[in-house]
Amino acid sequence: MAYKFIDNYRERGARKKLVEHLKGRGIEDQKVLEAIGKVPRHFFFDETFWNQAYRDIAFPIGDGQTISQPYTVAYQSELLHVKRGDKVLEIGTGSGYQTCILLELGAEVYTIERQENLYQRTIQVLPYMGYKANFFLGDGSKGIAEHAPYDKIIVTAGAPFVPEIMLKQLKVGGIFVIPVGDEKSQKMVTIIRVGENDFDRIELDTFRFVPLVGDQAW
Ligand code: SAM
Numbered sequence: 379m380a381y382k383f384i385d386n387y388r389e390r391g392a393r394k395k396l397v398e399h400l401k402g403r404g405i406e407d408q409k410v411l412e413a414i415g416k417v418p419r420h421f422f423f424d425e426t427f428w429n430q431a432y433r434d435i436a437f438p439i440g441d442g443q444t445i446s447q448p449y450t451v452a453y454q455s456e457l458l459h460v461k462r463g464d465k466v467l468e469i470g471t472g473s474g475y476q477t478c479i480l481l482e483l484g485a486e487v488y489t490i491e492r493q494e495n496l497y498q499r500t501i502q503v504l505p506y507m508g509y510k511a512n513f514f515l516g517d518g519s520k521g522i523a524e525h526a527p528y529d530k531i532i533v534t535a536g537a538p539f540v541p542e543i544m545l546k547q548l549k550v551g552g553i554f555v556i557p558v559g560d561e562k563s564q565k566m567v568t569i570i571r572v573g574e575n576d577f578d579r580i581e582l583d584t585f586r587f588v589p590l591v592g593d594q595a596w
Contacts, residue, residue, distance in 0.1 A: 382425050383506070385418045392432035393419070399434055400452050407456045413482035414452055419445075421507060422473040441493045443588055445473040446534055450585055452479075457555045457568050457582075458530045460485050467525070467547065469518035470534035470590070474500035478509050480532075487511040488525050490518035492592065519592030521547040528552060536564040536587035541594035550574060557587045561596075 397415045405411060420431035422445050430437055436444040454476070460466060462484030471477055471491035477500070480487045489511050491497040497515040504511060514522060519541055521531070526547035533544075533556040540556060548554050548571045557564035566582040589596045 383418075383421055385420075389418060389420050389428065389431070396432045396434065396448055400449060403434075403449055405449070405452045405456060407452075409460075409483055410452050410455045410479070413455070413479045414448060416482050417475065417478040418507070419448070419475060421503070422475050439473045439496065441495050443472055443493065443496060445475050446587075450587075451476050453566070453583070454532055454534070454555050455479050455483065457566070458532055458553055460530060464529040465525075465527075466530045466532065467522060467528040467544075468532050468534065469521070469544075471500050471513065472496060472534060474504050474509075474511075476532070476534055477504065477511050478507070481509050481511060485530070488514065488522055488528070490514040490516060490522060492517055517592035519590055519595035520544070523547060531555070533557065533590060534587070535590035535595075536561070536585075537590040537595055540567065540569065543594055545569065545571070545577060557585050559584075561589060562586065 397411050420428045423431045434448050436447045439445050460483040464485045466480050466485040466487050468489040471489040477489050501513045521544040527549040529549055529552050531554045536557045550571050552571050554569040556567050558567045563584050563586050568580045570578045572578050
């Protein structure tokens with residue numbers, strides 16, 4: 379694929395419309411909307427598909443994976459309540475688009491991807507775009523214990539259950555956002571660590587993610 383990094387008036391205009399669309403779908407967090415308005419999503423697409431980049435759809439990025447739908451990215455980001463300086467663990471780097479949104483929100487991001495091709499691409503593309511994250515290649519279903527604890531953890535693939543091991547990597551007061559269900563659909567689950575051994579769990583809307591594959595997953 380041939381990637382180009384030009385952000386012209388057409389793409390900027392399409393991005394503004396996408397932000398308005400997401401507001402219309404109920405995204406209220408101004409910082410999340412601003413971040414969506416800043417990150418050039420078409421940079422993650424071959425130029426042939428730039429006309430698809432600001433539609434509210436998931437899109438194939440190779441290796442059987444997808445760049446998440448903008449609404450899903452905004453929804454998960456809103457639930458995380460990212461504050462500047464938060465240490466955030468992201469499971470499933472994929473294209474790196476969600477990573478860029480977290481960085482725009484001021485997070486220090488640790489992100490892990492299990493597919494080598496996607497990992498190789500993001501470690502080149504994101505720094506080129508001016509985004510600095512800590513990238514890891516491997517099975518993120520166990521989290522990344524070496525760098526724990528985290529203020530926030532976001533999983534961007536569908537899990538069969540909440541991996542206990544990741545809950546232990548969350549700070550007290552921290553927020554964990556993970557889609558949980560079967561292969562066809564998952565409920566967005568938010569877990570807040572309210573005490574050393576106390577967790578509050580809320581189940582929200584239904585989504586459809588590619589599967590989280592690994593030791594503590596499918
Ligand atoms: N956040 C991504 C984006 O904005 O493009 C979404 C990518 S896609 C919906 C989910 C990603 O999770 C895929 O790239 C997939 O390879 C990855 N994945 C699945 N299981 C994983 C695991 N155990 N560890 C790390 N990454 C995993």
